[in-house]
Structure formats: structure tokens, C-alpha cells
Amino acid sequence: MINNKINTDFKIKITLISFLSFVLFFNIWKLIFFYSYIEEFSGSTELYIKSFIVGLRGDSFIAALLSLPIFIISNIPKIKFTRSLKIGYYAYLVILYLIIGFLNVIDLEFFKELGSHINMMAQMYGFDTGGQHGEVWMQVWVSYPIFIYLFMIFFFSYLTYRIVKYHINKKGNFQSQYILKYARYLLIIIFLILGTNIFQKNPFNPRKSFFSQNDMMANHLAVNSIQNYIYSLVSQPNLSFYNEQLAYKETDAIIDENRNGNSNTSLKIDNPNIILIILESHVGTYCNYLNPNLKENVTPFLDSLSRKSINFKNCYANGTRTAYGLSAIMCSWAVTPGYPLIRFEQYQDSNHSNPPTFSSIMKNINPNYNNLFMYGGDSNFDEMKLFVESNQFDQIIDHSTDPVLKQFELDNHNQGVNPWGVFDSHLFNRSIDLMDDKASNHPQFISILSTTNHLPWVIPSEYRNQIPNYPTHKKDFEIAKRTMKYVDNALKDFFNNAQNKDWFDDTIFIITADHGLSIYKEHINDPRNARIPFIIYNSRLEPKEIEKIVSQIDILPTLLDLIDKNEYFNPDLFGCSGFKGKNGFAFRSNDSNIQWIEDGYVYSYNIGIDFEEFYTIDNFKTHRVSDSIKNELEKKCKSYAQTAASKIKEEKD
Secondary structure (H helix, E strand, O other): OHHHHHHHHHHHHHHHHHHHHHHHHHHHHHHHHHHHOHHHOOOOHHHHHHHHHHHHHHHHHHHHHHHHHHHHHHOOOOOOOOHHHHHHHHHHHHHHHHHHHHHHHHHHHHHHHHOOOOOHHHHHHHOOOOOOHHHHHHHHHHHOOHHHHHHHHHHHHHHHHHHHHHHHHOOOOHHHHHHHHOHHHHHHHHHHHHHHHHOOOOOOOHHHHOOOOOOHHHHHHHOOHHHHHHHHHHOOOOOOOOOHHHHHHHHHHHHHHOOOOOOOOOOOOOOOEEEEEEEOOOOHHHOOOOOOOOOOOOOHHHHHHHOOOEEEEEEEOOOOOHHHHHHHHHHOOOOOOOOOHHHOHHHOOOOOOOOOOHHHHHHHHOOOOEEEEEEOOOOOHHHHHHHHHOOOOOEEEEOOOOOOHHHOOOOOOOOOEEOOEEOHHHHHHHHHHHHHHHOOOOOEEEEEEOOOOOOOOOOOHHHOOOOOOOOOOOOOOOOHHHHHHHHHHHHHHHHHHHOOOOOHHHEEEEEEEOOOOOOOOOOOOOHHHOEEOOEEEOOOOOOEEEEEEEEHHHHHHHHHHHOOOHHHOOOOOOOOOOOOOOOEOEEEEOOOEEEEEEOOEEEEEEOOOOEEEEEEOOOOOOOOOOHHHHHHHHHHHHHHHHHHHHHHHHHHO
């Protein structure tokens, strides 16, 4: 009888300690997260203490879920905790600590780049990368402090394990036995927490941890990153907000309004060459001509070029990763949460009539257009190659296949290659060689996707003494200014070489970016991170600055408008010419967030956690904004997102 009681008490004890160890472990990593982004936390100490308290609900839910197998096994009748079973129990705990530590390490870097906790996008780029897993993990190895992170994972896992083992093996005294007497009631409470969550519609929804409307970092601190990750995997964003016909009607009205009017801008060149330069992570915050308050002189060449060009000063990226930017630019289709368009079946099947794309439209204008896709890395990454091959590109030039670019290898001297691909100068030089070879015979459409301006922000060794460091107290992305300075130099050399070529005056140069950088984290999907260049240059163009709000999906119709080929633009696409309409708008999304920017206002809605923000883009304050404006922008945002998702589904079906 005594032995049975001891065994029962032991079973209660190990379940309780396991639960508490997981809660402790989650909060250790929350502390690491807090100190990793201490510069972003500008609120009061009391507020962030509340974050930990509020977050206990999500922590307890996941901890109870992880402790459930221990609870079930320990309550199987007649089971005894032999030495082998104890070893299995400790192994289970340690493995979970290591997994949690691993995911939280990913979360630290994921948050740096995207301003949100780890979600399905990490799955997409870490384990589902078009067969390029080795490339991704090699880039991770080079870009991040792996040994430091490994030490943190193993150290805190071992520390937690020692704490658990100490309390499990600790012999009972009067006080501990007294506490153990009431542990049964605590276990009941723990699994009531589990039960009240698991049977809800979305049990993993991290929305429960969002308690602040004014301090987004307080919400991020409260969220359990593991809960957020699981939720993103099991919950698909629902974009059905309204009656479908009403959503279609609202969207059509938005698009029609922004397609009306005369452009008053044209370029009389028959079959011009088009060179579309898509710069990696080229955020407007670090471009002097887009941010006059920037103290450092980062983009002197782009500044000068913008004054000679058509410069769209308020262009926004539609998504947050390269694949989403490429989808928006090439497909002129609104990017919605989920997988990027270039991964959709209808854009990867060359045997069927694909939806119109930038490259296919150029072929429709003139079948003699020679369409080239150039990428500084391996185009297999993120299934880009499959998309390109299925959409009337004649040739792919990338680091893995092109005999010229393959000569540059990753080495300790950083002469030719960064961890993501060849340095931009080599890519630009290669495009000039290709233009020299081909432009005299056929008009060229060349899309150049660069790689240099990306973590770990590596520049060629010969530039290290030429480009200064930019000292700052803010560590995240500030080093990117140095890389962007190199890219600016590379663009300068490219244009200096190109302007001496016979094909230069007959070439339209478009400079934009695939996405921005997550510099600001005050809001979900903060729009300041998404403002990017959009410059159109030709030696015969009259320079002008355009204040209208545009986005990446507007690049294609703007070009067609410029060269007077509007009839080739499919009206079912979502883009609008930047030369027409009134003030314009931008629709943006990431993994679960949709956003609308118009007339100086921002409406943002997180689908998964049912959380919305509404503010002015100048001061980011909500208290001076009327409900009527907010409701109007909400209607536009949700209708537009719903229509885009529905129509692409119709294309698939």
C-alpha cells in the first residue's frame, strides 16, 4: 500500500515538474528574445512584465500539451518507473528542449527579417525550397552565428534538464509532502487549461496573447513562438469576408478608378529593349532620394539617376520575400497570404495556357523579343526556375549554369561570390555582354534579380577600404547601408558602361526591389519597411517625380502605358498604370496579414489572429482618424484580397 502511494506521488510529481519545466523553458527564450531586441522595446517595465504574465496562458497551453504523454503513460495501471523508463522520460524532455531551443533560435533571426514570429514561411524556405535544401542551410551556416546559437540551445536545455532531474530525485520532507498533497488539484487545473483550449475552433491561435493596441512589441513578447508556428501550419488564412459578387464589384470599382485618365507620358521607340533590375532588399529608408533625412550618403548614383528619370516616390512592395515580389512584378496580380503565385500550378505548367505574365506579354507584343532571366544565385531556389521556364523566357542565366558566372566561387577573399550568389557587379557586367551579343538582332527583355544586399551583408574585398562603416546604436540592418552603397557603385559602373553602347538609347531601364527590410517593428507588417525604388530611365524621357501611391503589380501596366502598348495588358490582371488614376493605393500581405495604403492612411488586418490596426502613415496615430475612413479602407482591403484569392482559384479550376 505504501509503495503504491509512493508510486502515485511520483507520477504526479514528474507530470507537474515536466509542465513547469516547459513553462520555464519558454520564458527563458522570451527573455533572450527581449534582450535581443531591447532597442525595439520603448514602453514601460510594467508593460513588459504584463507581457510575460499574459503570455503564461499560451505557455501553459503548449506546456500542458507537451506534458500530456507523460501524464498518460504515468497513469497507466501497474506501470512502474524503472531505470529504463526514467531514461526514456529524460530523453523525451531533452529532445523537446532541443527542438524548442532550435525553433526559438530560428525565431530570433526570422523576427529580425520579417518582424513576426516563426510561421509557415520558415517551413517554406527551410524545408520546402524546390530541392535546394543544401543551398539554404549553407547560407544559414555562413550568415548567422551558428556556434553561439548551438551553445545557447544546448546550455539552456542542459540547465533545464538538471533542474528537472534535481527536483525529481529530491527526497521528500514534511513541507514537500504537504505540497504534493495538493499537486493533484494543480494537475486538474493544468489539464483544464489544455481542455478548454484544445476543443476550441482554433486552439493554437496566438490572438489570445495580443493585449496591447499601442505597443506591438509587448504583444510579440507575450506570444509563445511555438504556438504561433503550429498555428500557421494548421490554420489556412480565410479570405472570405463578404458576398463574393459584392467583393468583385468593390474591387472592379477600385481598379477602374485607378485606370481612368490620360497618362500624358509616352516614349516613341519601336520595340525598345527592356532591362528590369530587381534589387535584393533595397529599402527606401536607406535611399537618400527617398529619405532626405538619412544622414549617410548611401545612394549617390541612384539620387542622380532619379533626377533624370521618372521617379515614383511612393512605391511599395506587395510582399515580404523574393518569391512574393517576383510574383507581383511578373504576374501583376495581388499577392495574398499563403504560397507565392510563382509556385501555383497554373504558372508552372507550360503545357497549358498560363495566365499572362510580363514575359509572355513581351512575346505577344513582338514574338522576336528575346526574354532572359538573370539571377545571381541558383534559380532552382524557391522554384523560380520552373516558373521562368513555363512563362516564355528564352534563357536562364544564373550562378549554377552560366559558364561565365560559374567561374566565381565562394572563398575567404569574397572576390566574386557572397553566400547567396555572385556579387551584383558581375551580374550587371554579364548582362552588358549579353546585350552586346543579342541586341543587334532582336529586341531584348532582360530581368535581373540580384542577391548581394542580404544577410550577412558581404561586399567584395576591394571595396572594404572604399566603403565606410556606418556607426550606429541600432544593430539590425544598419550594416546593410554598406552593402547598399556597394550596390549603388555597381549600378553606377553598369550605367557608365552601358551608355557607351549602341543599344543604350533604345533601352528602357526599370529599377525596383523584390522587397524591403524589416527595420521598423512597431506594427504588424509595418509599411515603412516596404517602401522601395521604382525608377524608369531612358535617355529620351522627360524626368518627373510622381507622388501617386503604386506597388510592384503596377510596374508592368506602367511600362505598357509608357510605350503605348496598353492593348496587350489583360484587364483581368490587378495592376494599374502609375501614370493614370488619382492618388493610387497599395495592397500588401505577408503570411497572414493584409494591408491597404491610401491617401496617407494605413489599414492592416491580421487574418489568423483577428487583429487590426489603423493609423496615418505620417505619425502612426489612430486617435485622430475617423471611423468612416477606417471602415471604407477596411472594405477595400478585404474585398480586394478576397477577389484576388477567388480569381486565382478560378484560374486553377
